[in-house]
Amino acid sequence: MLLRSLLLFFLALPVAVAQDYTKKPGVAGNITSVGSDTLGNLMTFWAEEFKRIYPHVTFQIQASGSSTAPAALTEGTANIGPMSRQLKESEIAYFSKTHGYQPTVLIVAVDAIALFVDLHNPVQGLNLQQIDSIFSSTRYCGGPEPLRFWHQAGLDGEWQGKRIKLFSRNSVSGTYGLFKEKALCQGDFLKTVNEQPGSASVVQSVAYSDGALGYAGFGYKTAGVRALPVAREGLNYVAPTMENIASGEYPLSRFLYIVVNKQPDQPLPLLVREFLRFILSSQGQDLVSRDGFIPIPKRLKGQQLRMIEQ
Structure with missing residues (x-):
């Protein structure tokens, strides 16, 4: 019932006319994504489009199931964790015990x-x-x-x-x-x-x-x-x-999520932050629609962006 209430609240809001993504200097490196099979195709679409903007970025995408994301993030073998469900209490506890703070969970699409x-x-x-x-x-x-x-x-x-x-x-x-x-x-x-x-x-x-x-x-x-x-x-x-x-x-x-390891009061690494900003931009959310999912509403998108920028 809680998830349905959240859906009804957020999805009743008007869908955003998302802002275009603007290129930033110095973005390069490797993104490793481990997690949801449901988000596997969409992760590939996002990665391909992001590489067109930043040719020096490489991706490794393993769509092996949502349950593989929390462990990969906790153990540092991935910096992006797509999930098609909410984190379990045990997964949050494992991450928190290892890092001393909770993982950051972003809503990126509706399915x-x-x-x-x-x-x-x-x-x-x-x-x-x-x-x-x-x-x-x-x-x-x-x-x-x-x-x-x-x-x-x-x-x-x-x-x-x-x-x-x-x-x-x-x-x-x-x-x-x-x-x-x-x-x-x-x-x-x-x-x-x-x-x-x-x-x-x-x-x-x-x-x-x-x-x-x-x-x-x-x-x-x-x-x-x-x-x-x-x-x-x-x-x-x-x-x-x-x-x-x-x-x-x-x-x-249901909502679809990306989970990341973000230290409190510390910015995300530039590469991860810019990839997440791209996902929430008009280009990224257009790919959400193209892959058969639903873009997130305006107010919800603003909340996710604030979490990235903190």
């Missing part, structure tokens, strides 16, 4: 977790209780029975008796963790769920598997799949459109 089926699947939508009953072994969200076949979700004809084949992100993924929290009420996944190393492979598997259902970042939608409307309860389905995600009405909306 949603989408439920994908193949184009031939006629299911109208699913509510969160049904989703939990399909994916979990625990049904902590209150579903009366397991849902293992498509006819249990209201389909008939050729779908009668057709098993729901499930695809999921792996456990190091922020998408996995957030889906577990919001759609499974922190329950356990079925052991028959097919875990995939990335969102793109989830979507591809759904597109080519009869009777498949999978979840991934909305930005990974392709022509071979359909993103299902989702209801918090009953049949009040909300389609995962840009407008519904931006308003917070879509139940599985």
Whole structure:
């Protein structure tokens, strides 16, 4: 509920007409990014455009899952940590014990977790209780029975008796963790769920598997799949459109983050600071839209910039 409240507050504000990025002298060196697969493509787009401005900057991008970001930042093997979920208390504690202060967390985009089926699947939508009953072994969200076949979700004809084949992100993924929290009420996944190393492979598997259902970042939608409307309860389905995600009405909306190691009352290293300023500029936020995500609103962008400049 806290995340949804934040989404509703910030996303109700007008979207910024972001300022253009202005080149600064002396920017060179290497940026190492370790973290979210969901942000993997966007990190690559940001890096390519930033290198056009600063040819002497190099990037190493490892999109191995959000859970790899905090450790890499804490241990100094990365200076950028993309994450598709909030930091866990244990991750903050580990960082704080090592450095004596907390990591700095910046909101850089808005996204949603989408439920994908193949184009031939006629299911109208699913509510969160049904989703939990399909994916979990625990049904902590209150579903009366397991849902293992498509006819249990209201389909008939050729779908009668057709098993729901499930695809999921792996456990190091922020998408996995957030889906577990919001759609499974922190329950356990079925052991028959097919875990995939990335969102793109989830979507591809759904597109080519009869009777498949999978979840991934909305930005990974392709022509071979359909993103299902989702209801918090009953049949009040909300389609995962840009407008519904931006308003917070879509139940599985989320912020996307970049975490950095910034000492209190000390400026960030020039290279890291300028890369983050670029991400929050009009050029950087245009790339957010181009990759299928939603730019952050004006007031929220101003808050992130102030955190960078402190």
